[in-house]
Amino acid sequence: MQCDHCGAECASGATSCGSCGRSLAVPPPPDAPQPPWSRICKLENEVESKLLECELNARSIPHVVTSYGDAAFDGVYQVAQGWGYVEAPVSMRSHILGILQDIREAATDGTAD
Numbered sequence: 001m002q003c004d005h006c007g008a009e010c011a012s013g014a015t016s017c018g019s020c021g022r023s024l025a026v027p028p029p030p031d032a033p034q035p036p037w038s039r040i041c042k043l044e045n046e047v048e049s050k051l052l053e054c055e056l057n058a059r060s061i062p063h064v065v066t067s068y069g070d071a072a073f074d075g076v077y078q079v080a081q082g083w084g085y086v087e088a089p090v091s092m093r094s095h096i097l098g099i100l101q102d103i104r105e106a107a108t109d110g111t112a113d
Contacts, residue, residue, distance in 0.1 A: 004059055005098070017032075023094055035089040040096050042082045049083060051103045052096075061096065063088040 001010045001024060008019035016023050040063075041051045049065050050064045067084035088096055 005085070005102070022098055035087045037087050038090050038093075040086045040088050041100055042091050043084045043086065048100075048103060049086075052086065052100055053081070055099050055103070056086075056096065058100075059102045061088065061092050063092075 001012055001014065001026060003010055003017040003020060003022060004023040006017060006020040008017055010017055010019075010024060014024055021086070043052065043065070046067070049067070053063070053065050062086045065084060066087065068081055069083070086096065
């Protein structure tokens with residue numbers, strides 16, 4: 001198993017990376033019951049949402065990104081609530097928040113790819 005964050009090789013069955021300490025994403029078996037979903041985080045802008053969505057897709061993390069600018073919301077909430085939000089399985093919350101934190105830190109450091 002390889003860490004999605006730092007790329008280090010991790011022992012089979014490990015729940016966190018021995019190198020960077022981040023939680024390891026372990027997909028559930030196909031026949032496992034689906035975990036409950038919830039709203040995980042608020043997104044500040046469209047660029048942040050696209051970067052996060054690309055990372056979540058690359059890591060096969062199930063999610064839904066909703067923009068307050070969508071036709072149903074007509075952009076009414078964007079001023080007060082941010083660009084939108086991400087919904088995903090509750091079990092993926094810390095992993096998604098870690099990815100989002102990395103994206104935000106890269107943006108403030110000027111190292112965003």
